[in-house]
Amino acid sequence: MDREKENKLFKCKSLTEFLTMFFGYGINEQLSIFDESMTIKAGTSLYRARKDDGKTNFYDPKQWTVPPAEYVKQGRLNEKNKPVLYVASDEYLCGREIGLKDGDKYYLARYKCEKDFSVGTLFCRHSVINTILHRIVMAMKTENLTENEKIILQKYHIGEYEISIQEILNDYLSVFYIDRLIKNLYDVTNKIGRLILHNNENGIRYSSVFEPIELSGGNTILTFDGEEHGNYALTEQGIKNIRVESIEKRIHKQEHDLSLMIEVFAQERMKK
Numbered sequence: 001m002d003r004e005k006e007n008k009l010f011k012c013k014s015l016t017e018f019l020t021m022f023f024g025y026g027i028n029e030q031l032s033i034f035d036e037s038m039t040i041k042a043g044t045s046l047y048r049a050r051k052d053d054g055k056t057n058f059y060d061p062k063q064w065t066v067p068p069a070e071y072v073k074q075g076r077l078n079e080k081n082k083p084v085l086y087v088a089s090d091e092y093l094c095g096r097e098i099g100l101k102d103g104d105k106y107y108l109a110r111y112k113c114e115k116d117f118s119v120g121t122l123f124c125r126h127s128v129i130n131t132i133l134h135r136i137v138m139a140m141k142t143e144n145l146t147e148n149e150k151i152i153l154q155k156y157h158i159g160e161y162e163i164s165i166q167e168i169l170n171d172y173l174s175v176f177y178i179d180r181l182i183k184n185l186y187d188v189t190n191k192i193g194r195l196i197l198h199n200n201e202n203g204i205r206y207s208s209v210f211e212p213i214e215l216s217g218g219n220t221i222l223t224f225d226g227e228e229h230g231n232y233a234l235t236e237q238g239i240k241n242i243r244v245e246s247i248e249k250r251i252h253k254q255e256h257d258l259s260l261m262i263e264v265f266a267q268e269r270m271k272k
Contacts, residue, residue: 001029006129012165015181018132019188033130034196037118038205044113046087046232046242049094052105052249061244064109066236074186076137077193077204077233084233087111087242088208095252096210097231099144102254110246117241119232120200122192123207132169137189139178140209148259153177156266172265175209193233202238205230210256 005025012018022030040046050058057063066083078084088094091108100106122137124130142150153159159177168174179185196204208231234242 001025001032001127001129005029006127009129010165010169014162015136015165015168015178018165019136019182022129022133023191030195031198033124033127033133034120034122034199036121036124037200038121038123039116039118040113040232040241042113042115044089045245046089046111046113047091047094048085048087048109048111049091049098049100050107050109051098051100052107058107058249059247061247064111064244064247065239074190075233076186076189077206079190084203084235085239086231086233088231089229093208093210093256095254096144096256097208100252100254102252104252106250106252108248108250109244110248111242112245113242115241117202117238118200119203119205119234119238120196121205122196123205123230128169132165133192134206135168135174136178136182136185137192137206138175138209139182139185139189140175141179141185144209145176146254146257146259148257149176149262152259152262152266156270158262158266171269173262173269176262197235201235202241203232203234205232207231210258 009018009021012021048064050063052058066085069081069083072078072081072083074080075084075086077086086097088097091110094108095104095106098106122130122134124134145153153173153176158173159180163171163174163177163181168178182188193204211229232238
């Protein structure tokens with residue numbers, strides 16, 4: 001995408017205007033935002049958690065592949081009846097990703113990558129527009145927050161006011177309120193996902209919604225837990241490169257809470 005079009009997007013006064021303009025550009029211009037990829041190397045471990053439902057045999061490896069299309073609901077990066085496998089490079093966030101409560105029983109599968117393969121990515125080194133779209137994909141729904149996190153956000157009135165595109169870009173906390181600014185969030189994130197998969201059919205790499213610090217668009221990428229860490233939405237083509245290595249039953253202990261981090265960044269916002 002040329003610089004003039006990027007500047008027009010960056011000057012949009014609202015997220016609705018930004019998205020209308022971006023998706024109004026030609027398909028080649030949209031695809032140019034997602035022209036990077038990354039390689040998942042052979043030997044890499046990936047993780048997925050599933051809550052115990054009391055009836056499924058989760059020790060069966062078949063339970064850890066993509067589900068039949070007829071059972072697939074719309075997700076962050078998949079349309080209804082379009083299955084993908086959501087996995088993560090780190091196991092410690094898996095419980096929050098599926099909404100586990102303290103004391104819930106769940107199963108954790110560990111996959112091993114059998115060979116190098118590439119995926120499309122939302123971690124981009126050269127596009128500020130990509131960074132904003134990544135924030136949209138990361139956007140956290142309010143019901144998935146802990147009570148402490150909700151209290152802190154309310155305390156500082158996070159997300160209660162209209163905000164510009166530049167402010168969204170500069171605000172690490174924007175992932176906590178973007179969903180209030182977009183009608184049908186997953187319809188938008190599905191559109192973004194389709195563009196990435198157009199360039200790479202294996203899957204998509206993105207930052208966890210529960211690791212909200214992500215900064216790209218410059219010469220380097222900064223993430224909360226390091227550049228090599230991320231979440232993945234793998235297609236049926238992508239999962240041909242991985243296999244289930246172990247399955248373990250666990251009891252969830254709620255230790256991951258973003259309240260302190262939200263408090264720190266909220267205070268920094270107040271100083272500006």
